[in-house]
Amino acid sequence: MPSLGADMQFGTIVDWRVKPGDAVKRGDVVALVETEKGVIEVEIFESGVVESLVVQPGQKVAVGATLAILNGGAPAPVKAPDRVAIVQPTVPIAAEMPAQRDVTAPESQRLRVSPLARKRAEELGFDLSSLTGSGEGGAITVGDVEKASARAKTATVSSIAAPVTAAKGLDLGAMRRVIAAAMARSKREIPHYYLATTIDMRKSLEWLATENGKRPVTKRLLYSALLLRAVALALRTTPELNGFYIDDVFKPAEGIHIGVAISLRQGGLINPAIHDVDKKNLDELMGNMLDLVNRARTGHLRSSELSDGTITVTNLGEQGVESVFGVIYPPQVALVGFGTITERPIAANGMVGVHSMIDATLAADHRVSDGHRGGRFLLAIERLLQEPEKLYGN
Amino acid sequence: MTAATIKTTYREAMRAAIREALVRDERVFLMGEDVGRYGGCFAVSKGLLDEFGPERIRDTPLSESAFVGAGIGAAMGGARPIVEIMTVNFSLLALDQIVNNAATILHMSGGQFNIPLVIRMTTGAGRQLAAQHSHSLEGWYAHIPGIKVLTPATLEDARGMLWSALEDPDPVLIFENGLLYNMEGELAADAGAVDISTAAIRRPGKQISLITYGGTLFKTLTAADELAREGIDAEVVDLRTLRPLDTATIIDSVARTHRALIIDEGWKSGSISAEIMARIMENAFYDLDAPLARVCSVEVPMPYPKHLEDAAIPQVPTIVAAARRVVTGHD
Numbered sequence: 249m250p251s252l253g254a255d256m257q258f259g260t261i262v263d264w265r266v267k268p269g270d271a272v273k274r275g276d277v278v279a280l281v282e283t284e285k286g287v288i289e290v291e292i293f294e295s296g297v298v299e300s301l302v303v304q305p306g307q308k309v310a311v312g313a314t315l316a317i318l319n320g321g322a323p324a325p326v327k328a329p330d331r332v333a334i335v336q337p338t339v340p341i342a343a344e345m346p347a348q349r350d351v352t353a354p355e356s357q358r359l360r361v362s363p364l365a366r367k368r369a370e371e372l373g374f375d376l377s378s379l380t381g382s383g384e385g386g387a388i389t390v391g392d393v394e395k396a397s398a399r400a401k402t403a404t405v406s407s408i409a410a411p412v413t414a415a416k417g418l419d420l421g422a423m424r425r426v427i428a429a430a431m432a433r434s435k436r437e438i439p440h441y442y443l444a445t446t447i448d449m450r451k452s453l454e455w456l457a458t459e460n461g462k463r464p465v466t467k468r469l470l471y472s473a474l475l476l477r478a479v480a481l482a483l484r485t486t487p488e489l490n491g492f493y494i495d496d497v498f499k500p501a502e503g504i505h506i507g508v509a510i511s512l513r514q515g516g517l518i519n520p521a522i523h524d525v526d527k528k529n530l531d532e533l534m535g536n537m538l539d540l541v542n543r544a545r546t547g548h549l550r551s552s553e554l555s556d557g558t559i560t561v562t563n564l565g566e567q568g569v570e571s572v573f574g575v576i577y578p579p580q581v582a583l584v585g586f587g588t589i590t591e592r593p594i595a596a597n598g599m600v601g602v603h604s605m606i607d608a609t610l611a612a613d614h615r616v617s618d619g620h621r622g623g624r625f626l627l628a629i630e631r632l633l634q635e636p637e638k639l640y641g642n
Numbered sequence: 643m644t645a646a647t648i649k650t651t652y653r654e655a656m657r658a659a660i661r662e663a664l665v666r667d668e669r670v671f672l673m674g675e676d677v678g679r680y681g682g683c684f685a686v687s688k689g690l691l692d693e694f695g696p697e698r699i700r701d702t703p704l705s706e707s708a709f710v711g712a713g714i715g716a717a718m719g720g721a722r723p724i725v726e727i728m729t730v731n732f733s734l735l736a737l738d739q740i741v742n743n744a745a746t747i748l749h750m751s752g753g754q755f756n757i758p759l760v761i762r763m764t765t766g767a768g769r770q771l772a773a774q775h776s777h778s779l780e781g782w783y784a785h786i787p788g789i790k791v792l793t794p795a796t797l798e799d800a801r802g803m804l805w806s807a808l809e810d811p812d813p814v815l816i817f818e819n820g821l822l823y824n825m826e827g828e829l830a831a832d833a834g835a836v837d838i839s840t841a842a843i844r845r846p847g848k849q850i851s852l853i854t855y856g857g858t859l860f861k862t863l864t865a866a867d868e869l870a871r872e873g874i875d876a877e878v879v880d881l882r883t884l885r886p887l888d889t890a891t892i893i894d895s896v897a898r899t900h901r902a903l904i905i906d907e908g909w910k911s912g913s914i915s916a917e918i919m920a921r922i923m924e925n926a927f928y929d930l931d932a933p934l935a936r937v938c939s940v941e942v943p944m945p946y947p948k949h950l951e952d953a954a955i956p957q958v959p960t961i962v963a964a965a966r967r968v969v970t971g972h973d
Contacts, residue, residue: 306972364900364931383932383971390900390931 249313252281252288252554253426259283260308261315262386270298277550279315280386284422286518287380289550294318305385360387369393374400377546423516434578439614442573443622447630449589449604455636471589472563473533477639479561479584480504480525482628488617489582489625490558498581498616507557507577508537510544519577520549521557529641565589571607581613646831652800653823656686659804660724664694667722670808673700673709674726683728684764684823710736710761714744717759722808727763730779730817744813745788756811760804766819766857766907767955773943778907780817781914784884790814791885792838795822795859797829799882802836810838819857841888843895847877850969851895853918854905855881858956862905865961874969884914892918893925900931903965905956910938932971937964
């Protein structure tokens with residue numbers, strides 16, 4: 249059971265995507281695991297052939313427990329024992345696998361819903377895709393539908409005090425506790441320093457308007473993609489903001505994987521990472537962002553996305569917030585915040601003009617970097633956004 | 643219970659039913675291997691030879707095909723024979739008579755000849771009688787149009803099904819699970835004929851239908867008690883009759899509980915349990931909230947050693963575990 253977040257202690261196997269005898273290679277999605285943060289697709293670290301599945305769907309095991317046994321089909325790189333356990337040996341499970349399980353890749357997209365649950369959802373006009381099931385193999389049962397439907401009703405009635413329980417099988421109470429633990433730890437351990445600057449977005453927005461004018465609606469770019477690109481490229485020159493602080497040592501990250509804070513409709517927060525943002529062009533990035541938001545909100549994130557973020561970007565512009573001073577997500581060492589774009593009178597070159605401005609902030613770990621470096625980083629972002637045509641990437 | 647009950651056993655109830663039939667209808671006679679002087683291989687007919695004489699309690703040679711055929715002929719001639727076959731395994735020797743003759747003659751004769759024949763036989767494992775005396779093949783017979791297949795499990799049914807079977811104008815097979823003969827209990831003193839066409843809800847419940855019959859009924863009821871202690875409210879359906887299957891009662895139960903587990907001492911492949919699942923899928927698909935499941939015998943010839951035989955057939959813990967899995971989605 250891999251750790252899918254700094255404070256994860258247990259995970260529940262929701263479904264296996266492989267069966268004994270299947271050949272797998274590093275990076276394949278092998279299982280769905282439910283954590284307090286939702287249902288996560290777990291990728292495998294090693295290549296080989298699945299020898300047996302140790303943990304059955306529905307079972308909750310501790311991080312570090314063996315989920316399955318691999319038989320090293322392909323020669324393993326360094327430590328090459330014949331049988332590579334994913335992690336450590338654990339409780340033996342006697343239960344036999346059902347003879348026929350839904351394991352083929354294309355089918356994995358199909359929701360597992362009991363016939364009765366499907367019928368009931370239709371009667372209630374309830375969208376099943378927002379649910380995670382409690383039945384066998386994560387199947388949605390009629391109980392899941394009725395509970396979620398009842399909650400949806402209470403939620404719409406008592407508009408503001410949105411209950412911290414989700415329509416999804418994901419436990420928002422638990423998620424709130426996880427956020428609480430991570431944020432408390434952050435404020436307890438990390439000596440934050442904060443910087444803010446205001447960036448002129450006029451050139452970026454003009455460039456976007458021209459660029460989008462040539463594009464069909466579905467291919468249009470959002471300024472938030474430009475911001476991500478600017479952050480990624482600025483990080484190349486300030487590596488001390490990109491990495492992890494673990495056991496009193498800063499480890500710069502090799503790639504630039506930006507965690508994007510996504511608020512969930514039912515409440516709660518998740519920050520899955522977009523990998524190698526500095527190496528992607530804006531179109532790729534747009535695709536990644538849309539995909540991530542969709543999957544985050546339907547609970548289909550991959551393990552590497554949840555644990556790989558090397559820095560977090562939070563964008564509260566949509567909410568009309570002008571500046572956000574964030575709390576660093578440990579063990580990361582920096583968080584970049586963007587507010588909303590507002591038109592402001594700006595005096596420049598002896599004239600007052602109306603410019604579209606955005607507040608960019610940095611919360612960074614003073615154990616690793618100083619205000620001077622942080623300032624250079626924000627300045628680099630600002631400069632990059634003045635030459636938007638160069639931000640597109642290859 | 644009121645004062646008007648008697649303490650009895652399944653064996654005694656069955657004997658009382660045969661005796662009543664012999665008294666009530668002079669066309670009734672019993673024949674089979676060792677039913678007379680030996681009193682029946684499982685002592686069901688003990689004492690009947692003395693009371694009714696060798697004309698009506700007839701010992702036969704070890705020749706199932708011959709004496710089942712004789713029963714068919716007697717039934718065609720107007721008698722009401724009860725033929726006892728020692729175990730279901732031996733009935734295979736008479737398969738030609740049962741399937742090709744008893745089941746078809748009404749049809750082949752253009753409706754001229756009914757075969758009002760009753761064949762009783764023992765079925766099931768659990769008594770260390772090994773692989774040639776212990777199988778549960780009643781599901782096979784349920785495949786055959788033209789015959790009825792009864793599986794009395796309770797004292798009431800042991801006492802009451804025989805007379806109804808004799809009243810039926812067509813061949814009826816009664817399967818008595820060998821483990822039930824010694825079962826004791828209270829039975830109404832005036833117990834008599836019961837219907838032989840409906841299933842019975844032996845225990846009402848809301849969360850899962852445990853569908854079973856014969857020898858596994860009481861294991862299933864015990865399992866339902868254990869499930870209740872875990873907070874799972876199980877309904878127990880006793881099929882009573884495997885052919886014709888009371889589909890309406892099954893579907894009605896599943897439509898209320900939305901889940902079903904079938905418990906059958908027969909093997910899974912091509913079995914009555916498979917037939918029940920098929921009917922649920924045909925009739926109650928949109929009422930299901932979980933995949934159907936089965937607890938059946940392991941697909942091996944029945945082992946002789948006790949621990950292996952116990953492991954081969956449905957037991958209370960396996961029923962409880964399977965039901966729990968269906969209801970909760972996990973072990």
